[in-house]
Amino acid sequence: MKALHDLLMNVKSRFEKGGRFEKFYRTFEAFETFLFVGGNVTNRGSHIRDAIDMKRTMFHVVIALVPVLLFGMWNVGYQHYLATGLDADFIDQFVFGLIKVLPLVIVSYVSGLAIEFLFATIRDHEVNEGFLVTGLLIPLVIPVTTPLWMVAVATVFAVIIGKEVFGGTGMNILNPALLARAFLFFAYPAHLSGDDVWIYTGLSEGQQLIDGFSGATPLAAIAAGEMQNFPSVMEMFLGTIPGSVGETSTLAVLAGALILVATGTGSLRIMLSVVAGGLITGLLFNLFAVNAYMEIPPYYHLIMGGFAFGAVYMATDPVTAAQTGTGKYIYGFLIGVVTILIRVVNPAYPEGMMLAILFMNVFAPLIDHYVVQANIKRRMRRVQQPEAEFVRK
Amino acid sequence: MSKDNNKQREALFSPKNKKLLTNPLGRDNPINVQVLGICSVLAITVQLRTSLVMAISVVAVMGFANVIISLLRKTIPPRIRIIVQLTVIASLVILVDQVLKAYVYDVSRQLSVFVGLIITNCIIMGRLEGFALNNKPWPSFLDGIGNAAGYGWVLLAVGFFRELFGSGTLFGYQVVPDAFYRFGYENNGFMILPPMALITVGIIIWVQRHRDRSLVDIS
Numbered sequence: 239m240k241a242l243h244d245l246l247m248n249v250k251s252r253f254e255k256g257g258r259f260e261k262f263y264r265t266f267e268a269f270e271t272f273l274f275v276g277g278n279v280t281n282r283g284s285h286i287r288d289a290i291d292m293k294r295t296m297f298h299v300v301i302a303l304v305p306v307l308l309f310g311m312w313n314v315g316y317q318h319y320l321a322t323g324l325d326a327d328f329i330d331q332f333v334f335g336l337i338k339v340l341p342l343v344i345v346s347y348v349s350g351l352a353i354e355f356l357f358a359t360i361r362d363h364e365v366n367e368g369f370l371v372t373g374l375l376i377p378l379v380i381p382v383t384t385p386l387w388m389v390a391v392a393t394v395f396a397v398i399i400g401k402e403v404f405g406g407t408g409m410n411i412l413n414p415a416l417l418a419r420a421f422l423f424f425a426y427p428a429h430l431s432g433d434d435v436w437i438y439t440g441l442s443e444g445q446q447l448i449d450g451f452s453g454a455t456p457l458a459a460i461a462a463g464e465m466q467n468f469p470s471v472m473e474m475f476l477g478t479i480p481g482s483v484g485e486t487s488t489l490a491v492l493a494g495a496l497i498l499v500a501t502g503t504g505s506l507r508i509m510l511s512v513v514a515g516g517l518i519t520g521l522l523f524n525l526f527a528v529n530a531y532m533e534i535p536p537y538y539h540l541i542m543g544g545f546a547f548g549a550v551y552m553a554t555d556p557v558t559a560a561q562t563g564t565g566k567y568i569y570g571f572l573i574g575v576v577t578i579l580i581r582v583v584n585p586a587y588p589e590g591m592m593l594a595i596l597f598m599n600v601f602a603p604l605i606d607h608y609v610v611q612a613n614i615k616r617r618m619r620r621v622q623q624p625e626a627e628f629v630r631k
Numbered sequence: 632m633s634k635d636n637n638k639q640r641e642a643l644f645s646p647k648n649k650k651l652l653t654n655p656l657g658r659d660n661p662i663n664v665q666v667l668g669i670c671s672v673l674a675i676t677v678q679l680r681t682s683l684v685m686a687i688s689v690v691a692v693m694g695f696a697n698v699i700i701s702l703l704r705k706t707i708p709p710r711i712r713i714i715v716q717l718t719v720i721a722s723l724v725i726l727v728d729q730v731l732k733a734y735v736y737d738v739s740r741q742l743s744v745f746v747g748l749i750i751t752n753c754i755i756m757g758r759l760e761g762f763a764l765n766n767k768p769w770p771s772f773l774d775g776i777g778n779a780a781g782y783g784w785v786l787l788a789v790g791f792f793r794e795l796f797g798s799g800t801l802f803g804y805q806v807v808p809d810a811f812y813r814f815g816y817e818n819n820g821f822m823i824l825p826p827m828a829l830i831t832v833g834i835i836i837w838v839q840r841h842r843d844r845s846l847v848d849i850s
Contacts, residue, residue, distance in 0.1 A: 387815070
């Protein structure tokens, strides 16, 4: 550790003003603060400083994503061997998934960080750490079979159009990871929907899939009204079902949620209100069921598809979510409602989580505005009629 | 005419007149700077062919409309000027529509209602109101052609990128080589959808404002 620190300090002068690599100061700075706590000293006014900066906060989210990532890797292998009918033990399944998922993660990080460093150098601001999370979220919300170049294109698009045009991390209106997914969804629909993309089959000569293999996600199966071979509640909860890499396991998502809430990084209000919104809407549809999608028990919605993943990791994004306390309840609740609406009512989209969150991202500032206005109005009334207020109390 | 009048007459392409022609291409662009006429940019730029035909149509309508209104400017009662302008534009649009139907029927079908909607293009009305009603025919003509050309080049630029990435073709001819497709390249379906036209225009605006900082509103 000390040797590394000495090395950094040695080359530092070359990156500072007047040095040979002056232009790359921001790149250097990013690595320096990534490895060590920055040596910033407050020189005006009184501030409280502690070791928590944005890099550390983002790291909490990355840690919270680890259970989902590991489970996703195993599930990729598990589904592969299930579909091909080959025998494999736990290690085989995990290693297979690792080999398939790791390139997605690497491509997403490399392409996204390249853009981040480029903009930081051009605009001369710190390299923002937001991408540490975005870069890991992107491979988790896409099918494992997505071609790598598409991942790169979508990541670059999301970072530039979703974030940099608005001024970088903290200024974006839409969640960049979901924007990348939405881009892929609309640009290359054949790779992001249908029954053939969720499981990596990779057949070689002479091999064939087992009889009765469908590859459809539970959501697609319900949308098509094919309820035979439907996974059990336990399978859906544990996540041994086809789906995007990280979204299948509700259990792993719950473990992540625990970490997010315990570290104070994710908002419990949003998570709970998304679940409440989804459950209530699901229940209402269930009462007046006219198609297969409406007939399923409402809690099925929570364990199928990306509902849990979206509620815990996507909806709680501190930049794009509502900021006020009451606003968070409204924002979360409406995400749940819109998700189920899209799933159940629109036959073209079996999954609605992505579109619901992006939709509510746009509305979050409006919600905040009205919450703040309502608060001002309430307090203004109190100021104008102080006595009346007093008497009533 | 007397000799004095001749002296005062401006040259056809005096610096002032040249500006009328070139300003709308750049720092006074109707789409990039005034953000007018966006609707048709989103609708008809899926292909370069339709973009080109639309651009030419608008140049024709705008050039003539500006001249006609400028000639009539002293006889139009101010209270009914809008309806007179609309009549002039509508007549010209009908002419253009008939010509398109006669010579490029397939493009005319693709443009469908958007040829008719040239009438409601805010750029044309804006120039008639803002320029032709108060200026002589020649400057009005230049102003009309300049603004239509400013509209046209953005249309062509957006159409170029949308057709290239969305369909892999330009003017209907395949330009992305087959080898690309064999290596797994695929056309971007998002490019064909209207939102991508908006984003493309946004990127053009971004690049322009980056190069010309005086366009950035810092008030």
